[in-house]
Every structure is written in structure tokens, then in C-alpha cells.
Amino acid sequence: MHRRKTTLSPVLAVASPATSPSRHQVTHSMPPEKLEIFKSLEPWVSENVLPLCKPVEKCWQPIEFLPDPSQGPEQFEEEVRALRQRVLGLSDEYFVMLVGNMLTEDALPTYQTVINTWDGVHDETGSSPCPWDIGLENNPYLGYVYGSFQERATCSSHGNMARLAIKGGDPMLARICGTIAADEKRHEHVYTRIVEKLLEVDPNATMLAIAHMMKKKIIMPIHLIYDGQDPNIFEHFSAIGERQGIYTSRLYAEILEFFITRWKLEKT
Numbered sequence: 001m002h003r004r005k006t007t008l009s010p011v012l013a014v015a016s017p018a019t020s021p022s023r024h025q026v027t028h029s030m031p032p033e034k035l036e037i038f039k040s041l042e043p044w045v046s047e048n049v050l051p052l053c054k055p056v057e058k059c060w061q062p063i064e065f066l067p068d069p070s071q072g073p074e075q076f077e078e079e080v081r082a083l084r085q086r087v088l089g090l091s092d093e094y095f096v097m098l099v100g101n102m103l104t105e106d107a108l109p110t111y112q113t114v115i116n117t118w119d120g121v122h123d124e125t126g127s128s129p130c131p132w133d134i135g136l137e138n139n140p141y142l143g144y145v146y147g148s149f150q151e152r153a154t155c156s157s158h159g160n161m162a163r164l165a166i167k168g169g170d171p172m173l174a175r176i177c178g179t180i181a182a183d184e185k186r187h188e189h190v191y192t193r194i195v196e197k198l199l200e201v202d203p204n205a206t207m208l209a210i211a212h213m214m215k216k217k218i219i220m221p222i223h224l225i226y227d228g229q230d231p232n233i234f235e236h237f238s239a240i241g242e243r244q245g246i247y248t249s250r251l252y253a254e255i256l257e258f259f260i261t262r263w264k265l266e267k268t
Contacts, residue, residue, distance in 0.1 A: 049193060100241075155184035
């Protein structure tokens with residue numbers, strides 16, 4: 001997919017909010033004969049991927065970490081005051097990153113829908129070329145490479161948010177960010193295993209997909225964030241993340257090195 005890009009840091013690129021990514025988007029770049037590969041992998045997925053799903057009864061809800069208004073106005077107000085007191089040690093820049101990261105997580109249903117439309121692994125829900133499309137061309141080879149990198153990146157980002165929350169004196173916020181980071185780590189394991197398997201059964205196509213995604217760079221889903229006023233809002237967001245040590249150029253490079261080693265790309 002072709003996008004007009006603006007340099008943010010050595011590793012981050014952003015599409016202009018005025019540029020619709022769907023105009024030049026390739027939708028189905030995977031050759032039809034590759035569909036059979038994913039069909040043949042269904043037993044492997046059942047055995048190696050589905051066990052990573054968290055049982056429903058162990059899934060968490062935001063209300064478990066936040067003041068609960070159902071407990072009555074007095075207790076709720078007391079818990080809100082305590083929350084406000086705890087966060088006094090955190091900077092405004094920290095909250096900019098917190099809002100951005102939580103917006104990214106709030107779009108999880110969108111990401112699930114995107115995955116459900118990939119060729120060979122879709123669920124017949126259809127697709128729509130919307131501004132939040134991350135340009136994976138309905139191609140699971142590209143998608144699972146992207147997912148591996150993106151989930152490891154967000155795991156690190158939320159983990160760093162937890163670290164700063166502890167330093168700022170809010171253990172509950174640290175617990176929230178740490179819980180999300182743990183979920184992201186589990187998602188990373190899923191995508192990483194799938195790419196490893198694809199490298200085993202179809203190394204040429206998988207290596208080409210990895211090379212394609214690395215050349216265009218892994219752009220975070222929030223790159224099209226727009227407040228209706230500032231066309232450079234993501235650039236500012238990225239700069240804050242760099243300064244706060246939450247998501248940095250060095251981290252991007254470390255993630256890349258990790259997957260080169262994990263997937264044994266230098267030997268493939």
C-alpha cells in the first residue's frame with residue numbers, strides 16, 4: 001500500500017489523516033494456491049494455538065481495577081479521591097501516552113475484524129476499506145508478521161507504562177498496564193508460533209512477507225489518530241513516547257533483532 005510518509009524518528013512513519021489508505025490498497029495479494037496451506041494447518045492450530053486462549057472465567061474487566069459506582073456514592077467518591085491522589089506523581093506526558101495506548105486497545109474489535117477477513121483464515125464476515133485498515137492486503141503471511149512485531153511492541157510499551165506508574169506512586173495503574181502487557185505477550189506467542197510454522201512449511205513466501213513488512217516498516221495502529229485540529233498529533237505522540245522511554249527507536253531495533261534470532265532468519 002502506498003502512503004505519503006512523514007519522518008517521525010528513524011523507525012516510525014505516519015500517514016497523513018487527509019490521505020485515505022484505501023485508495024491505493026492492494027486487497028488480495030496472496031496467490032490462491034496458498035489457501036490450501038492454511039487449510040492443512042488447521043489441526044496444528046488446534047493443537048498449538050488454541051491452548052493459548054485464556055479461559056473466559058479468567059478474563060478481566062476494567063471495572064475490576066476502577067472505582068465502582070454501584071458500591072454507593074460515598075464509597076465511589078472516596079475511591080475516586082484516592083485514585084486522584086495516587087496519580088499526582090505522574091507527569092502530563094505520561095497521561096498523553098496512557099490515553100494513546102488505551103485508545104489503541106479500545107480498537108481491539110476492529111483488529112479482530114481485520115484478522116477475520118484475511119484470505120485462508122477468514123470467517124465470512126466481509127471487509128471494509130476503512131481508515132483504520134493497517135494495509136495487510138487480506139494476506140495472512142503479512143498479517144501474522146505484523147501481529148508478531150506489533151504485539152511485542154505493545155507488550156513492551158504497556159510494560160514500560162507499568163514501570164513508570166510504580167515509580168510515580170500508583171500501584172493500581174501499574175497493575176492495569178501490567179495486566180494488558182501480559183495479554184499482549186500471550187498474543188505475541190500466538191503470532192510468533194504461526195510465523196515459525198509458516199517458515200517451516202512455506203519458507204520462501206514467508207521470508208518474502210517478512211522482507212515486505214520490514215521494508216515498509218511496522219506502523220502502529222494508532223498512526224492515523226486525529227483530533228480534528230492537529231495534523232501532526234501522532235508525531236507529537238511518538239516524540240513523547242521517545243522522551244518517556246515508553247516506545248523508542250532503540251526498542252524498535254531490539255524487537256527486529258529479537259525476531260531475526262527467534263525465527264532464525266539469518267539461517268533461512
